[in-house]
Amino acid sequence: MTTFPPLPDLILEPLVxxxxxxxxxxxxxLTTRAVIPHDLTYDAAIVAREAGVVSGMQIAALAFRLVDPALRIETLRPDGASCVKGDALMRISGRAASILMAERVALNFAGRMSGIATLTAAFVAETAGTTARxxxxxxxxxxxxxxEKQAVxxxxxxxxxxxxxxxxxIKDNHIAAVGGICAALSSARAALGHMVKVEVEVDRLDQLAELLETGGADAVLLDNMDTATLRESVAMVDGRLVTDASGNMRRDRIAEVAATGVDYISCGALTxxxxxxDLGLDF
Structure with a gap:
């Protein structure tokens, strides 16, 4: 399992x-104030109700700490770890009222992020044996x-x-607005610093040929191409640009797209x- 450095709490705290x-x-x-004695203490755990990849433990812990800094929190399955049904992912101890007040926010973030991480892992598995990312x-x-990007x-x-x-x-609408790939690239390079990367979207082989002839791009977004056209595009590029396939990238198509030799596969479905x-909090 890869170890991921946490994001600064300073960035996450406003969201939580x-x-x-x-x-x-x-x-x-209101429910907790009416029902739970102020000084009642309990041990609780976030528990996986199904198998998946864990994400959001850092932000769940922050939710509990913001409600009550005195709560004791132990992360049992860190972000990026796999889990199976019944695994305890985090243990929280302290005032029961504090735990209950933070419960839903902590689970909302952790469940959402773990869902994204789990789906991403399934897509990544389809690229096995290739260099596609x-x-x-x-x-x-x-x-x-x-x-959500951290969960990916x-x-x-x-x-x-x-x-x-x-x-x-530079997408199709940018190109249409200025009259072509060459004009768009020339304007971009004139305006940008040397540290900024430029990617250009194409959806036809003639556009790709124009891009390669023009030069000045770092990457090409091969948009909504069928698998045969993607394979031909990769051959045309021949390592001169980073290739990025996008559009209708369903999980059942990822393996064949990865096999074309593209460097990256962009998937909006991940997020x-x-x-x-399905995660729950058990006392």
Whole structure:
């Protein structure tokens, strides 16, 4: 299992604090306040109800700590680890009221992120025997991109650009607006610093030929191509650019796409279609 350095809590805390504030509102947990004695203590555990890949333990722990810094938290299955049904992923000890107030937010994050990590791992498994890497896209839940992309890493995938700010991706609408690949690339290179990578989207072989002739790109996004065209595209590129296949990348197609020799396969489904991994909190 790969060990993943945690994200700084400084980055995660605003997300968790907002979720807790949404849940607790201005009155707090009415049920817990009415039913649970203030000084009652308990041991609890986050338990997997099904097999998968764990993600979100760091952010779940942060949810408990924000509610009550005195809670004792032990992570039993770290982010990126596999789990089977019945595995305890985290143990939380302390005031029962505090545990209950943070429970849903912690499980919402951990279940969502573990679902993404689990789906990513399934996609990655389809690339066995090839050099292709599975990567995510910007098709993420608004406001949660950083944690969803972290979950992709926990599942063995890689991250494409995080937003519009950290790389250039010249897409079909950019090309149409300025009249062609050559014009778009020339404008981009004139405006960018030397550290910024440029990827260009093509969906036809004649566009790819134009891109290769023009030069100046670092990567090519081979969009919505059938498998035979992807294979021909990889042969045309011949290692001069990083190749990135995208569009309709279902899990049942990943193996044949990986076999074409592409470097990356971009899959929006990793984040927009992942099913939440069933996790529960048991006292």
């Amino acid at each position: 604090r907002a979720a807790l504030t949404e849940d607790l509102g201005g009155q707090g947990d 599975i990567t995510c896209t910007r098709k993420t839940t608004p406001g949660l991109r950083i944690v 890493l926990h599942g063995g995938g890689t991250n494409h650009r995080f937003g519009l700010f950290d790389a250039v991706l 927009h279609s992942a099913q939440v991994l």
